[in-house]
Amino acid sequence: xxxxxxxTPLNDLSTFVHxxxxxxxxxxxxxxxxxxxxxxxxxxxYLKGLGIVTDESRLEHSTLEAEDTAEVVNILECLxxxxxxxxxxxxSKEFVSYADHDEYTTVFTPTVEILNLxxxxxxxxxxxxIENWTWSRPRSQSNTKGTDTDV
Numbered sequence: 001x002x003x004x005x006x007x008t009p010l011n012d013l014s015t016f017v018h019x020x021x022x023x024x025x026x027x028x029x030x031x032x033x034x035x036x037x038x039x040x041x042x043x044x045x046y047l048k049g050l051g052i053v054t055d056e057s058r059l060e061h062s063t064l065e066a067e068d069t070a071e072v073v074n075i076l077e078c079l080x081x082x083x084x085x086x087x088x089x090x091x092s093k094e095f096v097s098y099a100d101h102d103e104y105t106t107v108f109t110p111t112v113e114i115l116n117l118x119x120x121x122x123x124x125x126x127x128x129x130i131e132n133w134t135w136s137r138p139r140s141q142s143n144t145k146g147t148d149t150d151v
Contacts, residue, residue: 002115005106005130006122008080008099017076019125020097020107021069023118026090029072031064037083037101046078080105098135106135 009016039056047054047064066072072090079086083101090096094114099105109115119129 001108001110002112003106003108003135004115004119004122005104005133005135007128007130008103008105009127010081010103013077013080015125016105016127017073017080019121019127020105020118021073021076023114023121024090024094025092026072027069028091029066029075030089031066031075031079032087032089033059033062033064033079033084034087035085035101036060037085040082040084042082043078043084046074104130104133108135 006016036056036059040059043059044054044056064075066075076088080099085100086098088097088099094109095118096108097105098108107115107118109118122129
């Protein structure tokens with residue numbers, strides 16, 4: 001598995017999500033919410049707009065399904081803009097991403113070629129790569145988010 005971590009650009013989430021998804025076929029997907037740091041008001045409003053009434057207590061450790069590309073884009077933009085740790089599994093299985101409330105998004109790919117394609121598209125949009133960072137496991141399994149490979 002190959003990975004690259006990016007600083008999540010809160011002021012340009014739409015371009016970030018579209019650039020990420022442009023590299024892959026992600027017409028459906030599943031989001032697994034690991035941790036809610038603060039009340040996810042925008043997510044609750046987004047879900048309410050879809051006819052899903054919920055609250056914060058039911059969202060922690062929940063799974064959300066996106067049934068088409070527009071839903072994938074909308075849910076990723078919504079989640080990335082909040083203090084939520086989550087994993088995204090697209091239907092294409094060409095990549096997996098993990099985003100955390102520290103505003104990092106790590107993308108995992110099965111081949112270096114796929115990762116390099118993504119990296120070139122993200123670099124063209126000037127998204128910041130986090131260098132010398134290896135994501136190791138979800139926050140709920142550790143006190144630290146990853147390890148610095150230079151240490």
